[in-house]
Amino acid sequence: MKRLFFYVFALFNLISLIYAVAYDYMTGAEIHYDFYGAFFVCWLIFFGILKAILGI
Numbered sequence: 655m656k657r658l659f660f661y662v663f664a665l666f667n668l669i670s671l672i673y674a675v676a677y678d679y680m681t682g683a684e685i686h687y688d689f690y691g692a693f694f695v696c697w698l699i700f701f702g703i704l705k706a707i708l709g710i
Contacts, residue, residue, distance in 0.1 A: 663701045
């Protein structure tokens with residue numbers, strides 16, 4: 655179960671990150687790589703809290 659949770663987290667985070675970069679590129683926005691690092695840390699905290707709540 656722990657391995658599945660980790661893979662779901664990794665897949666979701668990767669898809670979210672790719673979407674964010676692609677969206678910024680398509681709209682012509684400046685790409686701020688530091689925001690994507692903060693984005694990753696926020697998802698890491700969210701999934702850590704979720705993991706603690708679910709007791710995985």
